[in-house]
Structure formats: structure tokens, C-alpha cells
Amino acid sequence: MTSTAEHPTGGPADPGAGATGRSGLRALLRGSAGIAVAMGVMNVATYAFQMISARLLGPADYGALAPLMALLMVVAVLQLGLQATGARRISADPTHVAQIERVVLGVTYRAALGLGALLLVLSPIVMVVLRLDSVLPAILLALSAVPLTVMGGQAGILQGERRWFPLGMVYLGMGVSRVAVGTACLLVSPTETSAMLGVAVAMVVPALIGYVALRRPRDEGRHSEDHTRRPVAREAVTASLALLAFFVLSNADIVVARNVLDDHDAGLYAAGLILTKAVLFLPQFVVVVAFPSMSTVDERRLALLRSLTLVAALGVVATLGAWLLSSLAMVFVGGQEYAEVESRLWLFAVIGTLLAMLQLLVYSVLARQGTRSAYLVWVAVLVLVAAAATTASLGALALVVVGVDAALFVALLALSLHRLRDPAPLS
Secondary structure (H helix, E strand, O other): OOOOOEOOOOOEOOHHHHHHHHHHHHHHHHOOHHHHHHHHHHHHHHHHHHHHHHHHHHHHHHHHHHHHHHHHHHHOHHHHHHHHHHHHHHHHOHHHHHHHHHHHHHHHHHHHHHHHHHHHHHHHHHHHHOOOOOOHHHHHHHHHHHHHHHHHHHHHHHHHOOOHHHHHHHHHHHHHHHHHHHHHHHHHOOOHHHHHHHHHHHHHHHHHHHHHHHOOOOOOOOOOHHHOHHHHHHHHHHHHHHHHHHHHHHHHHHHHHHHHOOHHHHHHHHHHHHHHHHHHHOOHHHHHHHHHHHOOOOOHHHHHHHHHHHHHHHHHHHHHHHHHOHHHHHHHHOOHHHHHHHHHHHHHHHHHHHHHHHHHHHHHHHHOOOOOOHHHHHHHHHHHHHHHOOOOOHHHHHHHHHHHHHHHHHHHHHHHHHHOOOOOOOO
8 A cells, every 4th residue: 555645845755754663663563662562551451441441330330340350360360370481481491492382372271261160160159259240240250261361371472482573462452452342342231241241352352363473383393391281380380379379469458348348438449449550550561671680690689679669669659649639540540420539549559559569579589480478478368358357448448458568568578688698599
């Protein structure tokens, strides 16, 4: 196709300038920086879907959708564990990339089907625990988990092979399809069931992109017993359990809120958590950039400290913004229908900052292949649930979460810095 674009003066556009612009964009998307851009778009789209859902559903119905989305994030730890396993193995041993790809995909498909079946069996329990009006949203959650998990294995292979462009397309497909399909479903029928239907359909898009990206001839290459199904599955489970601890901690409060607060206050708390998740997602590019350095013995301590400083600085800016510009922040949280939570938005920004720093610490543990530090996170989950169950107001629940997250951060940072003094990989 020939372009007919012209300059403002009426002359023909400079083809060299256009080619340079397209070349620069293509280079960006195919480089590692493109992943940061793609992840940013994905996170913005995810946040946009939450904001749109809050506006279209209202506090009561959004209070039912929010814990479903939180549970989906917890379920996604298997996807992240598979991605970390595939990426680490291919990067560390590229001579066996064909075998690793085949085994990782095999383990991924089995894990996806197993997880989906398990969630289907548990769907009546999910309905009762989350106090849903029907079991259908829980069933749709189970169906969503299958393509989501498949995408994890695919993304890990693409990441390990440093195929940044298709990996970026996978991330873009995940975010853009969710906001587009999910919003369309909500406009047709503004219910939590309709929203989960949109999410389930949207999850298929990134899995299809990953399938197309990996569908090409492969030289089988050499075989290694280190990359057979059992060790790959074991590593994926280990990584998933470490990440599960963090995601349970970061989402447990919305489940507690659903059970200790009335529907209105639970919806207000869920709206406040939109800001929390935005602050948590904001510095994810830091993890992407810092992870290789945190995996290197000579650099990991300094990389961790610098990254924590940057994440903390971004969190301070976000918290000050939520405090000083709370009326503007309400536009992104859900509007005046949620006005009662405006005075506490800064507190939700603090929670997001603490979670972002905790997430970085967890990935630091994975980078040095440690696992025992995750036990501290599980202890924090138990303390949080026990303490939060005694609260009866939105503000008290938020303060409990801040206290538990802050205590865990101090303990985990102290332990991590102590472990990082030793050059050998420790847990």
C-alpha cells in the first residue's frame, strides 16, 4: 500500500523520515525495551478494565467481581512459575532449547488442564466463600485459568529465547483483549457473570498468539536428563509456591473484606484496592530490568538495594499524589459513587508501595534460587487473616494490612541482606 500522507505545507511526506520512524518503532518493539512498553500497556489495560467495571457495576456488584479477579491473580502463580522455569532453563542451557521447549510445553498443557479441572470441582466452594449469587462466575474463573496457564509456558520459552517482539505481542494481547472484550460484555449485561465471561474469552487471545509464535520447525538437538519432565515440573512447582505466598498475601484482604464488611463497605474497599494495584503494577518494569543483575553473584546485593530505592521513590510520589490530589484520584478509582473512600486513598497507595517492594524481594529470592524465605510470607498471610478477621471497619482493615506488610518487609529485607553477604546461592 502506498502512503499519501503530506506535510502541513502540502508537499509529499519525506519517505526517509517515515522509514526511519517505522524502523525506530520496529527496533523498539523487537528490543528488550519493547517488553517494558508492552507490560506497561498490559497493566494500564488491566487497570482500565477494573476502573470500567467499578463504574458500570456499582459498589455491591463490583464487591463480588473484585475477589474473583483477586483469586484469578492467585491462580496465575502457576503461569508465572512455568514462565520462570522455561526462561531460566533456556537461558542457562541454550544447547538444549528444543528439548526444553517440548518438555515445558508438555508440562504446561498438563498443568493447565489439571488446574482448570480442580477449579471446576471447587467452584461451588468458591461461590459460598465469596458469597456469589450463582456458581457460573466461579465456573468461568476455572475456564479462564486454562489459557492463562498455557500462556505462562509459552511466555517463558519466548523470554528464554529472547524473542522480545512475540513476547510483547503476548502481553499486549492479554491486556488489550481483556479491556475490549470485558467492557463489551459489561455493556451488554453489567453483572459479575458477564465480566468473567469477557475475561475468559479474552484469555484465549494471548494463548493463540503464543501458539502461533512457537509454531515452527525445530531441530531436536541433544538430549539431557536435566531437562526431562520431572525436574522441569519440580522447578515450576517450587517457583509457583514462592510466588503463591506473595499473591495470597496481596489479595487476602479483599476476601476478608467480603466476609467482615457489609456489601457497601466491601465495595468501597475493593475500589480503594484499584489504586493499590495501580501502585503495585507501576514499578514492574524495575523487576524486569533488575532481575538479571539480581541473578549475578557480584551484582545482586547492589541491584536489590538500588531497585528497592527506586520502587520506594515511585511509591512516595504515588502516595503524595493520592493525598494531595485525592479528588483527581477518585476519577480513576470509580467516581463519586465511591466518595466515602476518598480520604483514605493515600493509605491504599501505601499498601501498594509496600507490596511492590515485597514483590521485588520475592523475585530477588527466586533470582538466587532460594525458597525458604517464602515461609515468612506464609506466616504473614496467617497473621493478616487472623488480625483482619477481628476488624469491623474499612479503615481498621487497611491499617492492619499496612502493619502486617511493613513488618514482613523489614523482616524479609533483613534476611535477604544477610543471605546476600555470602556469594553462594542461599535461601
